[in-house]
């Protein structure tokens with residue numbers, strides 16, 4: 001039985017990326033869920049100062065957005081969820097010196113499963129939609145800073161993400177033009193947790 005503010009947190013294969021599952025209280029009307037609570041996260045030892053919420057709609061199944069980042073001093077941690085439809089959310093570790101540098105992790109987020117992915121700074125972020133008209137909603141720990149905005153190619157063979165695509169993806173021009181990981185001088189340095 002869920003209690004108020006209950007939140008299940010699971011470590012993923014990339015130890016600093018966390019899977020969050022907030023409780024849903026169902027009744028005859030539908031459900032209620034606290035999709036984010038600073039206090040609940042702090043009770044789990046997670047303190048991220050989110051300052052901006054983003055919301056985007058991708059009309060076509062097989063739309064890929066990514067792999068994106070913002071450089072310091074405007075690096076962004078992100079708390080990602082799906083508002084409608086279904087998507088595979090992907091994080092790639094690009095912290096220089098990290099034992100998992102270049103490794104990726106993908107988690108299906110859907111309106112149905114209510115899951116969230118907490119992606120710290122130092123990771124690329126991207127996703128592919130698995131249904132038409134899929135909405136993504138995410139909190140960011142810094143404001144949009146176009147001069148710090150960057151991308152790495154989503155289909156870089158050195159990262160080798162299994163996007164599950166069955167046709168050519170829908171991409172922005174920025175993502176088509178993005179460099180390979182080997183040509184990307186990552187501004188992120190791995191710092192071991194104490």
Ligand SMILES: Cc1cn([C@H]2C[C@H](O)[C@@H](COP(=O)(O)OP(=O)(O)O[C@H]3O[C@@H](C)C(=O)[C@@H](O)[C@H]3O)O2)c(=O)[nH]c1=O
Nearest residue numbers: 054056065066068069078125126127143144145172174
């Ligand atoms: C990201 C962003 C974009 N914009 C504007 C710039 C541009 O005109 C328009 C579309 O921007 P983009 O093509 O960069 O949108 P998009 O490809 O959806 O970019 C996003 O992808 C996901 C995977 C992320 O992780 C985000 O951080 C962000 O990079 O929106 C803002 O005004 N604020 C923002 O925070």
